[in-house]
Amino acid sequence: MDILIIDDEKIIRDATTQLVEDAGHYAETATDSSTALQALKESPFHLALLDVNLGRENGLDLLAEIQRQHPQLPVVVFTAAATIKTAVEAMRRGALDFLEKPFSEAQLSIVLSRVQKHRKLAERVVELQTQVASQSPEPVFDSASPAVKEVLEVLFRAASTPASVLILGESGTGKSVAARAVHLRSARAEKPFVTVNCPSLSKELLESELFGHTKGAFTGAVRDHWGKVKAAEGGTLFLDEIGELPLELQPKLLRLLQDREYERVGENTTRAADVRIIAATNRDLRKSVEAGTFREDLYYRLNVITVEMPSLRRRPDDLLLFADKFREFFASQFGRPVRSFSAPARHQILAHGWPGNLRELRNAVERAVILAHGKEIAATDLPSPSANGVVGGVGGDVATAGNVPMVGTAVSLEELESAHIKALLKTLPNLADVARVLGIDQATLYRKRKKLGLD
Numbered sequence: 001m002d003i004l005i006i007d008d009e010k011i012i013r014d015a016t017t018q019l020v021e022d023a024g025h026y027a028e029t030a031t032d033s034s035t036a037l038q039a040l041k042e043s044p045f046h047l048a049l050l051d052v053n054l055g056r057e058n059g060l061d062l063l064a065e066i067q068r069q070h071p072q073l074p075v076v077v078f079t080a081a082a083t084i085k086t087a088v089e090a091m092r093r094g095a096l097d098f099l100e101k102p103f104s105e106a107q108l109s110i111v112l113s114r115v116q117k118h119r120k121l122a123e124r125v126v127e128l129q130t131q132v133a134s135q136s137p138e139p140v141f142d143s144a145s146p147a148v149k150e151v152l153e154v155l156f157r158a159a160s161t162p163a164s165v166l167i168l169g170e171s172g173t174g175k176s177v178a179a180r181a182v183h184l185r186s187a188r189a190e191k192p193f194v195t196v197n198c199p200s201l202s203k204e205l206l207e208s209e210l211f212g213h214t215k216g217a218f219t220g221a222v223r224d225h226w227g228k229v230k231a232a233e234g235g236t237l238f239l240d241e242i243g244e245l246p247l248e249l250q251p252k253l254l255r256l257l258q259d260r261e262y263e264r265v266g267e268n269t270t271r272a273a274d275v276r277i278i279a280a281t282n283r284d285l286r287k288s289v290e291a292g293t294f295r296e297d298l299y300y301r302l303n304v305i306t307v308e309m310p311s312l313r314r315r316p317d318d319l320l321l322f323a324d325k326f327r328e329f330f331a332s333q334f335g336r337p338v339r340s341f342s343a344p345a346r347h348q349i350l351a352h353g354w355p356g357n358l359r360e361l362r363n364a365v366e367r368a369v370i371l372a373h374g375k376e377i378a379a380t381d382l383p384s385p386s387a388n389g390v391v392g393g394v395g396g397d398v399a400t401a402g403n404v405p406m407v408g409t410a411v412s413l414e415e416l417e418s419a420h421i422k423a424l425l426k427t428l429p430n431l432a433d434v435a436r437v438l439g440i441d442q443a444t445l446y447r448k449r450k451k452l453g454l455d
């Protein structure tokens, strides 16, 4: 944890810093209200240790101000025996706990582990809220196809082992969902599952996001920072879009995989990591190795257990199974009495190519549930095949409407895609909205913009 120690007595600040650092946390100190509030403004902390007798200032006033400005920040107050009443008052006003001075390492450690538990609970609440907000149906890991069944079996057999897992597959086939499922079926299920989106950051920021950095390691590094490897300690680190990992970072990841060791940016201390790695990509990594953009040794290290999430085109027998699951889920989410698909709607689902895979199907069914009149989803509630970017015969000339390529003419998917993304980037207020409308995540949007030269 990153801890701010607020005390006017140097001897207490120094001794507490030592104890906090010995316990494996990061400490910063402040001597009064204004330096404390400034430090809290500059960087996020996980805990404030506050002396209620803050020289000429009243620690309880500062407690109130911290709670006003940083309502999520837990505060533990220091107190001397004579001021125990003040400590009780502080707790009544929202402090999480108190420590009576002088305190021992063991007493501090008990309080810190209580705060950790509190933090984990708070994180879990946020995670659950995000899950509810993102309205994700319970994942389905079943298939009518023996080949797909086998893929899922290999994946889940590997789950209980410590082996690294590489998940391949087109965009939207459920690689991230599968990675989380592997974690939940492993002995690490109770520990964190931490995702790193490899393409969404510059090389420098990605390195710091992964491994952390020390204060002053680069411009803007105003204080020490633990990376995601540390955040995933004991759990699983999921490297999404590993194919986009910059070449310069690949040796560091290889070392993490091979030796379970890493260093934060800007320091020489070697640290041990206890993380299980799951990586995913929609790239052909073998081709990237041939092209020299992906290290061969890293590829072999990752390629221990490799599964390919099948595209929906390769599992036509599962289409209606998924469509029904999504329909049930969204009908209950939106409180709509939609109980089935009409025969033409089912036909349309089966006839469509679903290039965006499960993500596209999910989004199409969500929309259809909203549009449906009555108990049945009609074919007209589903996006028409052309609207989904599945262009039929391409015999005609390239046709454009005001320089925008038109669907159904001799125009490539890439041109259509580029025009569509460009138009959305112009009309929608931010990238998150564009990604939501396109039914892809922001990392995928970032990749597409780069590929199509739209950034």
Ligand SMILES: Nc1ncnc2c1ncn2[C@@H]1O[C@H](COP(=O)(O)OP(=O)(O)OP(=O)(O)O)[C@@H](O)[C@H]1O
Pocket: 136, 137, 138, 139, 140, 141, 169, 170, 171, 172, 173, 174, 175, 176, 177, 178, 280, 282, 358, 359, 362, 440, 441, 444
């Ligand atoms: N097994 C599943 N059961 C039900 N729904 C699923 C399943 N897998 C994926 N989905 C749905 O498809 C969406 C996309 O899945 P996910 O983000 O895991 O795909 P991805 O392959 O990681 O995509 P990308 O490569 O674009 O990041 C999910 O939000 C979820 O709604």
